[in-house]
Amino acid sequence: MSNDVFVITEHLDGKFSDVSFEVAGKAKELAKALGGQAIAVVVGGGVDANVFASDSTIQVDDAALSQFNPEAYAKVIEALVKEKSPRVVLFGWTVTGMDVAAWLSAKLGVPCAAYAKDVRAEGGGVVVSCQAYGGKLTAEVAPEGETAIVACLAGSFPAEAGQGSTAATKIASPVDLSGLKMKFVEMLKPVAGDVDITAQTKLVSVGRGIGGKENIELAEELAAKLGAVVSASRPVVDAGWLPRTRQVGKSGLKVKPKLYLMLGISGAPEHLEGMKSAELIIAINTDKKAPIFNVAHYGATADLFEVAEAMLELL
């Protein structure tokens, strides 16, 4: 066992995600406290890996890893963790990190703490704050054993602390990657045609509280009066009430408008990732304990339909 901290970075189209730098910065702080090294792990070539403020960076280069492949990535990371026995393995709780972190935990029989908002060294190990239950409760957990996997929510730590220029050491895959059952076929770029919500200065954003497709019209009317465009949280898009191009959040788009008026969005961590930098956030929700009220600048515990209709009369 070592006291090293692994940070499993992620990249798409030759570019690392913000969360990779955020977690790399955290890894450095943790490694220092634990008396180990912060080691950035880059799976796949085709990306400049000399960009982290880590003590060292390992880049695994293999043709099978040129695009994210959950099966191949999981195998490579498993082999590296087995070989180096880090004290902590940090992932982003992201579309790629989520494919590997819990799998690795079950595969190796080591603990995993997900939805992590913070992680700190304590008593030779780590304590993790997990933002569970849609952001309504925070669990403080201490992973037992010699290795802990921690999957961190995007936006939890400053990215600057993870940016640097440590030269990466390229290695070949530590495992045989022939005979994979998953094969990358193609990348599907977003279809153009709809409005670009990232380019809007004002958004009226609707959540599950809007209740049904038939009520989107009310949000559209309000948006039109304000010179805004309607965006949405994930459940609204998954339900087919608005197209995927309108989705704000982790699996959608990041927006930073001057106005983000939220109708019936509770503020799960996944949504906050996409909008918390908006200049003015106003939230209307019937649940006075909705986590969004901890983030919004202004809030009202009220029926969104009544407020929206009253606003229409005044505008």
Add this chain to the structure above:
Amino acid sequence: MNIVVAIKHIPSIADDLPVKGNNVDFDSVDFVLNEWDEHSIEQAVLIKEAVGGTVTVVGVDLIGELDNALHLALAKGADKVVKITADDPAADSHQQAKWLAEAIKGMGADMVFAGVQASNDIDGQIGPMIAAYLDMPYIGGTSAIEVSGSTATVSKEFPGGVGMKYAVTLPFVAGVQSAPKPPRYAPVSKVRQMAQTATVEKVAPSGEASSGLAFKKMAPPVVTGHAEMIEGSPKEVAAKIVELLKSRGLA
């Protein structure tokens, strides 16, 4: 095509979540089907409708109230439902995944679906764990799965509307983000009919696994900021918001 859908019964986050000791007070909360499970059930039924086969829905019965969710699954097109009679509301994802994997082992599944995540996945999601326990590959965040012969074409979502397509040889486990169509509606009458006529197969929990997490504390998040709350009737709230927007040149 033999598709197994592993579901999770979780405390509802629509209501208050009281805490007892270092965990949720499970006696004081309602349990509901994980919202992503509705999508994984829909995805399974869509594949069955396209290429034939059976859909088996299996879940851990944590508090003796899973039948409602299973009857709903039948009304939406599942062929068979199984509950693991655990009676342990605090069972974590690792333990549930182990029980589910043991139950699924004998089912000869071509594909196993789970919801991509659940709000109480403090120790991670059951999907990838079931994959690890069954020694199958895992792919999560799926938005469409189509099957032809012994290969599935799986679309996985990435941020910003980007998608990746993979060809996956069966069997495998998928964490479903969304089905290509919104989950279908099952009329109450049909759910009721299932409750009266359907058989829920019972399986005893088998196998042990643990999250390895010691819970030190559970509490509402420490609030560093709070919205300035606008009080009053909906009309008054609306007036104040409009005034605020006008003062900032936003309306």
